[in-house]
Amino acid sequence: MSLKKASIIIIIILLIDQISKIYIKTHFQLNEDVTIFSWFKIAFVENDGMAWGTKLSDVFTFISDKSAKLILTLFRIAAVTGIALWLVDVTKKQKSKTLIFAIAIIFAGALGNILDSVFYGILFNDSTFEVAQFLPKEGGYAGVFHGKVVDMLHFPIWNGILPEWMPIVGGKYFSFFDPIFNVADIAISTGIGILIVFNKRAFKDSPKTEASDMVSHNNLT
Template sequence: MSLKKAGIIIFIILLIDQVSKIYIKTNFALGDEVEVFDWFRILFVENEGMAWGAKIPGQYGKLALTLFRLAAIVGIGYWLWDSVRNKGSRVLITSIALIFAGAFGNIIDSVIYGIIFNDSYGQIASFLPEAGGYGTIFHGKVVDMLYFPIWKGYLPEWIPLWGGEYFTFFEPVFNIADSAISIGVALLLVFNKKAFPKTSEED
C-alpha cells in the first residue's frame, strides 16, 4: 500500500472524528444523552486524561500527557513511513494508519479544544467564544460520545469479588478516534502473521 492511500485513510478518519466531536461539543451540554437503541446511546462526556478516564496527578500532569502524545504520534508516523518504504503488508500499513489517525484525532482535542471552545457545564459550548476558551493550549479535554450499554444488571452471587454488584457491559464512553486505534491494534493481533511475515518466517 502506498503512503498516499494510507494518507487517505488517515484523512477520512480524522474528518469523521473531528466533525462528530465538533457537532457534539456545539449541540450538547455535558452529560446530555440521546438513546438511539436500547444498547446504543450518544452520551457527551469529556476525558481529561488517559484511556478509561485515568489521570496523571499534579499541576503539570495534563501537559506531560499531551507532550507524550505528541512524541508518540511522531514515532507512529515514522513507523508508517518506514513500513511503506520497506513495502510492508497491506494489513500492517492499514493498521498503522488507523492507529496514527486515532492518536492524532485525540491529540487535536488535547492541544486546541481548550482554546477554541468554552466549557460545556450546564450549557452548549460556543466555537471560538469572544471571552476565550475553557483552558489553554495543550490542556484541552477529549470529547467522547459513543456509549454501548449492551447489558445492565446484578452479577450472580457466585462470582468472586464482584458477585451481587450492579454491572454494565460495555461501560466506557469513547469516540471515533478511539475506535480507529482499537481496530488498528486488533488487526495487528488477529492478522499478526500477515502483518509481520518476515518475523513469522524466522520463527
C-alpha cells in the first residue's frame, strides 16, 4: 500500500471523526443523550484525561490539573509524530498492507483526538447547560492545548442484577458496556487489534520487498 492510499484512509477517518464531534458539540448539551436502540445511545460527554477519564493529576497528585492536561497533550503530539514517521518508513520499505493499514488508522485516531485537545478549547464555548457555539464572540472554554475530547458512542448492551449463584459478583448490579467513546477511539482500538491478532501477517515482508532483498543478496554473492 502506498503512502497516498494510506493518506486517503487517514483523511476519511478524520473527516468522519471530526464531523461527528462538531455535530455533537453544536447540537447537544453536556451529558445529554438520545436512545437510538435499546443497546445503542448517542451520549455526549467530554474526556479531559486519558482512557476511562483518568488524569495524570490523579496518579501524580503533586501536578495540577492544568499542568497535567498540557503534559498529556504534548505527549500525545510526540506520540502521533512518532507514529507518522513509522508510517512513512513502512510505506517506503513496502511493508505488508496489513501493517500499513493498521498504522494508518491508529495515526488517524490519535490525530483526531489530538485535534480536540489542541483546538477545541478555543473553538467552542462550554457545553454545560447549553449547546456550544463554534467560534463564540466571548472566546472558548479553555486555551490552546487544554481542550477536551468529545465522546458520544455508547453501547449499553446489557444491565441488570447478576445471578446469586455467581461467586463474588452474584446479586450485584452489572452493566455492559459502560465506556463512551468516539470514532477516533474505534480507529485506534481496531488498528491495535489488527497488529495483535494478525501479527505474523502484519510484520511479514511484502513480495516486492522479499524479491528486492533476494536481488540484493544475489548481487553481493
